[in-house]
Amino acid sequence: MSSSNSAKKKGPGHWSTGLLTSMEDPEMRVDEDDQCVTIKDKYPKARYHFLVLPKEKINSLKNLNGDNVELLKHIQFKGQEIADKADKHLLFRFGYHAVPSMGHLHLHVISQDFNSPCLKTKKHWNSFTTEYFIDSERIIKQLEKKGRIEIDTSSSETLLKKDLQCHICSKKLSTIPALKSHIALHCVSRKKST
DNA sequence: GTTCTAGAAC
């Protein structure tokens, strides 16, 4: 009896649909316009970590075609605007994960300090500091040129297992805590010193 | 994507 769950209330759903839920929650929205919504990442991997999502239902990079170029340019512009508003003096990157865990296309807008307690694993680190993180500009150029995005899933998996390496000076570190202590010494994730 | 935790690594 307890196994019947055809109730009208819809539950939280599978974890991978979490972004859609967050997108629709007004309290999560940092910014919104006719084409896209910006939210804070629920588990930020740096001091500033936002996600920009198109309102149009696009599941992943593989679903993009030449018609989406203007939308992607708009999403990147929005991301830059949000980053600028957050902190003009911090370096940010704007890009997509090669193989994201969460459904619905999302641009990561992330400051390059990577100073966050939510950054805990090798996968976290490598997903933002190796080629697993694909800059928005590259995605847009490839879309303009080829009309679609090709991702090599198996080589992406390999990237996540790479040895830990500082994104600024390339020093190799053996553990996450050692890496975190190391990057804290770099104060160069700022654009300028005034 | 996260949480939890066994056991590897130190």
Add this chain to the structure above:
DNA sequence: GTTCTAGAAC
């Protein structure tokens, strides 16, 4: 002994 990683989650 503690720290840290990595794999299951029904």
